[in-house]
Amino acid sequence: MSGFKKHLSLANVLSCTALFVALGGSAYAAVNLRPSQVRTVNLAKEAVTQQKLHGNSVTSGKIVNGQVINRDIANGAVSSTKLANGSVIAGKIKAEAVTAKKLAKKSVSATTLGPEAVSNAKIETGAVSIAKLAPTLYSSIVKNVSYVTASSPSNSDTEKTATAECPAGKEAIGGGARIIGATTKTVVNETAPALSGTGAHFGWYASGREVAEESGNWYVSAFAICAEL
Numbered sequence: 134m135s136g137f138k139k140h141l142s143l144a145n146v147l148s149c150t151a152l153f154v155a156l157g158g159s160a161y162a163a164v165n166l167r168p169s170q171v172r173t174v175n176l177a178k179e180a181v182t183q184q185k186l187h188g189n190s191v192t193s194g195k196i197v198n199g200q201v202i203n204r205d206i207a208n209g210a211v212s213s214t215k216l217a218n219g220s221v222i223a224g225k226i227k228a229e230a231v232t233a234k235k236l237a238k239k240s241v242s243a244t245t246l247g248p249e250a251v252s253n254a255k256i257e258t259g260a261v262s263i264a265k266l267a268p269t270l271y272s273s274i275v276k277n278v279s280y281v282t283a284s285s286p287s288n289s290d291t292e293k294t295a296t297a298e299c300p301a302g303k304e305a306i307g308g309g310a311r312i313i314g315a316t317t318k319t320v321v322n323e324t325a326p327a328l329s330g331t332g333a334h335f336g337w338y339a340s341g342r343e344v345a346e347e348s349g350n351w352y353v354s355a356f357a358i359c360a361e362l
Contacts, residue, residue, distance in 0.1 A: 308337025
């Protein structure tokens with residue numbers, strides 16, 4: 134200790150003090166880093182933890198393409214507003230994934246349906262109204278069918294005729310004739326549509342006659358099947 138004291142001098146003390154300040158100053162400077170002084174090579178592996186990241190600090194430009202995989206996405210994280218228009222293509226939809234509940238009302242339009250996509254089993258009974266029928270089809274369908282009959286007088290004349298006329302607005306689409314009476318010697322010799330001057334089938338005509346002399350009375354009856362056309 135006495136030997137140490139012998140070497141103490143003002144110059145030695147000042148030198149040691151200067152050295153201490155210099156070393157302390159370097160340590161202080163190492164704590165107060167300048168901007169961009171800490172680089173990638175200065176960071177140890179896994180040195181930056183989740184707690185060290187500032188909120189919203191990782192932008193899309195900092196994520197390597199293809200790095201965000203399915204397990205990295207939380208349930209319900211991708212909302213409809215996050216999807217770009219046209220981003221969900223047919224190849225991305227699982228088979229039978231789109232159910233009826235997922236379709237908006239009136240979302241399936243006529244242009245969306247394929248040819249012959251709507252089969253007979255898919256049409257509700259009574260769903261096709263007259264307004265939905267093509268005019269050419271509707272005009273060929275018989276409507277308001279009715280039946281009318283007419284008979285000749287019942288007597289002993291050898292030939293008789295009768296015409297069953299349809300109600301106004303209807304035409305005969307079929308008809309027939311028959312002999313009525315206790316006789317075996319008479320026949321129906323003509324049965325046909327009754328035609329107007331314009332060619333419309335306004336009723337049904339029938340005629341009958343005796344093929345041999347008949348003692349009893351008889352008559353011919355005509356009937357017509359009428360409908361709106």
